Amino acid sequence: MLILNADMGSSDGDNNDGITILDVTVPRNPAYCFVFLNAEDVLPAMTPLTAAQYLRSYYPAPKRPLNVDEMTQMSSEWDCLEVIANLDDMPLIPIATLAKLVTYSTEIDAFRRQSVLSADDMTRLTAVLKGATHPNAVVDLSRLPLTANQILSVLEELRDFKRLDVSYSQAVDNRVFLHILRTYKSLMWINILHCPISMDDLKELMTNDPQRFRSIETILHPAFLTGKLPADFPKAFRITYITNDWPRYNYVTLPFFSADQLVQNIFDILANLHSSYRMPSLATVASSHLAQGQSWYDRAIQIVPGRNLDDDPSTRSYDLLPYAHQKEGYQLVVQANCRGKPYGILAPMAPEQSEHTDSDIIGMDSFLKRLEDEGYPATDAAAVKGLLELCANMELTTMEQVLNIKRYLH
Incomplete structure (x- = not known):
C-alpha cells in the first residue's frame, strides 16, 4: 500500500488532474462533485461534474442499448x-460554493507561505475568515505565521465561533490557550496539536482553573488521545459502574465536558441499563453532543477516556472507597448489580470538609442546578426534560448501598 503525503498538491502523484470533493459540513446531508483541474476533452475545468459526467469521460456509454448477454460480458x-x-440522490456541490472554497484555500495558502503578516495582510485574512464562517465552520488559523496578539485580534473580530484550529502555532502557549477558553464561551472544539502546551501545562491549568474546562467537548492534544492520563491528572467527571462481574467497580473518567454533552450521554447510559455485567461503551461516554435532528451515527468521538480496565493489574483497585470522598469533579454511580439499577451523583466536597467525610449523593435535578449555578447550564431543553423524566422513575442510591455492595448483590 502506498501512503501519500497529506499535504501533497491535488494534481501531484499518479493523477490526471481529476479530483473528488465532498462537502460534509452537514453530515446528514452531504454533497459531492468531481472536478477536472484542467480541461479534459469536452468537459470544462474547475466545474462541478456529476458522477455520470465524470465517469463517462473514462468509460463512454455504449452507442446502443445492450442486451443481457452483452451486459454480462461488459x-x-x-x-x-x-x-x-x-450517487443519484446526493446533491451536487454548487459552483458558487466551489468558487468560495477555491478562493479561500488559495488566499490562506498564500498567507501560510509568508514569514510574517503585515497590518494589511491581517485585514485581508480577517475578511477571508469572516467570509467562510457559518455556525459549524472551523476557524482555521493553523500553520499561519501569527503572533499571539494577532491571533487574539482575529478572534476578537470573529467572536461567535464554535470550532477553532490553531495547530502548529508556536504563539499559542498555555497563557493564550487559557485566555481563549475564558473569553469564548461558545467554543466547543479546539485543535492545539503541535502547540507549545505540554501535558504538565494542561495539568496545571485544569488544576488551578477547573471551571474553564466545563463547557468544551473536544481539546485535540496528545494527552487526551491515549486514555492513559497520570493518576493525579484532574478529573472533571467520572462514571462508576458497579457490576456483578470482577472487578465489581469499573469506571471511566473525562478530563473535561460540556453540560449538553453530559446530559445526552448520561441519558443514553441510564436508558440502556440492560446488563449487570458490562460497562457502557466508550462511544456513549465520550461522544459529542448532537444537535436536534442529528442521528446517533453523526456523533464525533475525539477523546479517549481514562478507564480502570487500562490500569496496571498489580496496582488496580477494586474498591470504591477512595472515590466516596469526591475531592474534584462529579461522579455518576450506577448500581447495575441491584434491582432497579439505582443511580446517584457524588458531588465534590467543599475544601474545608475532612477527607474522611463521605461525599453527598444528589439527584439529577440537583446536579444540573449546580452546573447552572456554576455558570455552565445545559442549554438543550428537550434533552434536559428527557433526562429528568427518566431519572424521576429511577431510585436514588445511598452511600451505604454504594459501599456495601455484597449486601445488595442479586
Missing part, C-alpha cells in the same frame, strides 16, 4: 451504472 458497464445510481 462487467465494467454494470459497475459504471451501479456507481452512478449510488
Whole structure:
C-alpha cells in the first residue's frame, strides 16, 4: 500500500488532474462533485461534474442499448451504472460554493507561505475568515505565521465561533490557550496539536482553573488521545459502574465536558441499563453532543477516556472507597448489580470538609442546578426534560448501598 503525503498538491502523484470533493459540513446531508483541474476533452475545468459526467469521460456509454448477454460480458458497464445510481440522490456541490472554497484555500495558502503578516495582510485574512464562517465552520488559523496578539485580534473580530484550529502555532502557549477558553464561551472544539502546551501545562491549568474546562467537548492534544492520563491528572467527571462481574467497580473518567454533552450521554447510559455485567461503551461516554435532528451515527468521538480496565493489574483497585470522598469533579454511580439499577451523583466536597467525610449523593435535578449555578447550564431543553423524566422513575442510591455492595448483590 502506498501512503501519500497529506499535504501533497491535488494534481501531484499518479493523477490526471481529476479530483473528488465532498462537502460534509452537514453530515446528514452531504454533497459531492468531481472536478477536472484542467480541461479534459469536452468537459470544462474547475466545474462541478456529476458522477455520470465524470465517469463517462473514462468509460463512454455504449452507442446502443445492450442486451443481457452483452451486459454480462461488459462487467465494467454494470459497475459504471451501479456507481452512478449510488450517487443519484446526493446533491451536487454548487459552483458558487466551489468558487468560495477555491478562493479561500488559495488566499490562506498564500498567507501560510509568508514569514510574517503585515497590518494589511491581517485585514485581508480577517475578511477571508469572516467570509467562510457559518455556525459549524472551523476557524482555521493553523500553520499561519501569527503572533499571539494577532491571533487574539482575529478572534476578537470573529467572536461567535464554535470550532477553532490553531495547530502548529508556536504563539499559542498555555497563557493564550487559557485566555481563549475564558473569553469564548461558545467554543466547543479546539485543535492545539503541535502547540507549545505540554501535558504538565494542561495539568496545571485544569488544576488551578477547573471551571474553564466545563463547557468544551473536544481539546485535540496528545494527552487526551491515549486514555492513559497520570493518576493525579484532574478529573472533571467520572462514571462508576458497579457490576456483578470482577472487578465489581469499573469506571471511566473525562478530563473535561460540556453540560449538553453530559446530559445526552448520561441519558443514553441510564436508558440502556440492560446488563449487570458490562460497562457502557466508550462511544456513549465520550461522544459529542448532537444537535436536534442529528442521528446517533453523526456523533464525533475525539477523546479517549481514562478507564480502570487500562490500569496496571498489580496496582488496580477494586474498591470504591477512595472515590466516596469526591475531592474534584462529579461522579455518576450506577448500581447495575441491584434491582432497579439505582443511580446517584457524588458531588465534590467543599475544601474545608475532612477527607474522611463521605461525599453527598444528589439527584439529577440537583446536579444540573449546580452546573447552572456554576455558570455552565445545559442549554438543550428537550434533552434536559428527557433526562429528568427518566431519572424521576429511577431510585436514588445511598452511600451505604454504594459501599456495601455484597449486601445488595442479586
